[in-house]
Amino acid sequence: IPHPLNIAVAGTGYVGLVSGVCMAHRGHHVTCVDIDVKKVTMMQQGISPIYEQDLEELMHLNKERLTYTTDYKLAYKNADVIFIGVGTPELPDGSANLAYIATVARQIAETVERDCLVVVKSTVPVGTNDKVEQFIKDFLPTDSENEILGKNSKIKIEVASNPEFLAQGTAVRDTLEAARIIIGTDSIIAKETLIKVYEPFGLPIVSVSRRSAEMIKYAANDFLALKISYMNDIANLCELVGADIQDVAKGMGFDGRIGDKFLNAGIGYGGSCFPKDTKALDYLAKQNGYELRTVKAAIAVNKDQKVLLYKKACKRLITFNGLKVAVLGLAFKPGTDDLREAPSLENVPLLLAQGADIYAYDPVAMDNFRKIFPETGTESKGEQGKGSIKYVESVEEAIQGANVCFVLTEWGEIKAVKPEDYKRLMRTPLVYDGRNIYAVEDMKESGVEYYSIGRKKFVVSR
Numbered sequence: 001i002p003h004p005l006n007i008a009v010a011g012t013g014y015v016g017l018v019s020g021v022c023m024a025h026r027g028h029h030v031t032c033v034d035i036d037v038k039k040v041t042m043m044q045q046g047i048s049p050i051y052e053q054d055l056e057e058l059m060h061l062n063k064e065r066l067t068y069t070t071d072y073k074l075a076y077k078n079a080d081v082i083f084i085g086v087g088t089p090e091l092p093d094g095s096a097n098l099a100y101i102a103t104v105a106r107q108i109a110e111t112v113e114r115d116c117l118v119v120v121k122s123t124v125p126v127g128t129n130d131k132v133e134q135f136i137k138d139f140l141p142t143d144s145e146n147e148i149l150g151k152n153s154k155i156k157i158e159v160a161s162n163p164e165f166l167a168q169g170t171a172v173r174d175t176l177e178a179a180r181i182i183i184g185t186d187s188i189i190a191k192e193t194l195i196k197v198y199e200p201f202g203l204p205i206v207s208v209s210r211r212s213a214e215m216i217k218y219a220a221n222d223f224l225a226l227k228i229s230y231m232n233d234i235a236n237l238c239e240l241v242g243a244d245i246q247d248v249a250k251g252m253g254f255d256g257r258i259g260d261k262f263l264n265a266g267i268g269y270g271g272s273c274f275p276k277d278t279k280a281l282d283y284l285a286k287q288n289g290y291e292l293r294t295v296k297a298a299i300a301v302n303k304d305q306k307v308l309l310y311k312k313a314c315k316r317l318i319t320f321n322g323l324k325v326a327v328l329g330l331a332f333k334p335g336t337d338d339l340r341e342a343p344s345l346e347n348v349p350l351l352l353a354q355g356a357d358i359y360a361y362d363p364v365a366m367d368n369f370r371k372i373f374p375e376t377g378t379e380s381k382g383e384q385g386k387g388s389i390k391y392v393e394s395v396e397e398a399i400q401g402a403n404v405c406f407v408l409t410e411w412g413e414i415k416a417v418k419p420e421d422y423k424r425l426m427r428t429p430l431v432y433d434g435r436n437i438y439a440v441e442d443m444k445e446s447g448v449e450y451y452s453i454g455r456k457k458f459v460v461s462r
């Protein structure tokens with residue numbers, strides 16, 4: 001490429017690492033910085049610390065242009081552009097925690113030795129870029145400090161916003177083939193520099209002000225969250241009035257103004273973005289004396305949706321105490337080992353509290369889940385009302401002899417389970433499907449008592 005840049009990326013989570021690797025793939029020289037020594041050592045050995053399709057392959061392919069380090073000084077000192085991709089987790093009040101961003105901003109101020117552009121990629125409340133710019137200025141060495149250090153005192157650091165729209169599981173593709181790249185800048189230099197970064201990607205670039213860029217990210221994510229919650233709301237009504245949400249969604253999706261994506265009703269959205277970003281925008285509105293009623297409603301619907309099937313099951317059964325309960329899928333969606341805000345995290349404790357003996361299966365997220373809910377060993381069989389949890393290596397093993405089954409993630413191999421398998425393997429074929437992945441009629445034919453979201457239910461008499 002004509003102008004390869006020296007790029008540093010702070011934070012090697014989904015956003016930071018994937019962006020860094022993709023920028024290297026497009027010809028830039030990229031140094032990825034993380035404070036976690038274990039992660040950095042892994043990456044230096046060519047191993048990706050996160051599960052993401054194609055990522056390791058690209059790390060390998062571009063290893064000439066990729067450096068991984070814990071030494072931020074080394075990375076920032078001579079960078080043309082520094083991307084900040086650290087986390088902005090939710091604080092108890094729903095606001096975004098900007099502590100990690102601030103730490104990086106301060107480190108940048110204290111180490112850069114020439115003009116550079118700082119780009120905030122993390123999702124941050126509107127106005128944060130302004131604050132980051134001020135923060136960096138406040139921490140730049142004073143003239144007298146520069147004199148002692150023998151450093152150039154005329155360093156200019158600009159700050160730009162460049163939100164990220166990648167989804168987990170398809171992060172690499174989403175980055176290399178993004179529908180658009182949003183660059184939010186308040187100066188010509190910043191804009192030109194960011195265009196140099198993204199020109200080699202050959203994708204549409206939308207150039208707006210910093211505040212608009214920050215808002216685009218929240219508005220886009222919250223719109224999708226709203227879309228899902230809306231469909232979940234309609235699904236619940238469908239059940240009551242005898243309509244089928246999948247037919248309804250199909251009919252809606254043909255309208256180009258609505259679009260056919262993100263219309264799947266289910267057990268609620270999870271993940272690292274929608275839950276956090278809806279709450280953060282709601283908080284931002286409140287801070288500004290405004291009530292964001294639509295987003296508030298999406299949050300409320302989602303909260304109830306996550307435990308909807310559990311509640312349905314509670315109505316159907318006397319208790320879960322001593323029942324063998326298969327839980328299929330733990331990750332918040334297929335293609336990732338991420339558990340953040342996953343419905344499994346809500347449902348498993350509820351089932352355990354009722355004394356269920358859980359047999360859990362997920363093709364990639366089990367190790368992470370085990371860290372939160374360690375295996376308990378033997379089945380409790382209802383004694384003392386204390387439940388148990390066991391991790392198994394296959395769907396079959398999980399449903400074998402089970403009294404109830406909950407489907408929480410639509411992994412391909414869970415979708416591939418045949419209704420007959422539930423009938424044959426479970427002790428009582430009672431299935432609660434949070435992802436609407438089986439045909440209602442097929443389940444009926446096989447004699448499985450099947451409950452899903454917003455579709456027909458029926459009870460088989462046994």
Ligand code: UDX
Nearest residue numbers: 164165166167168262263264266269270271273332333
């Ligand atoms: C999302 C956005 O898609 C991405 O643009 C943004 O940058 C980060 O947040 P991600 O959280 O990785 O990405 O996953 P996504 O595929 O969007 O799914 C989010 C949640 O919504 C999942 O829990 C998923 O199960 C749920 N979902 C999605 C539905 O319930 N129904 C749908 O129709 C689509």
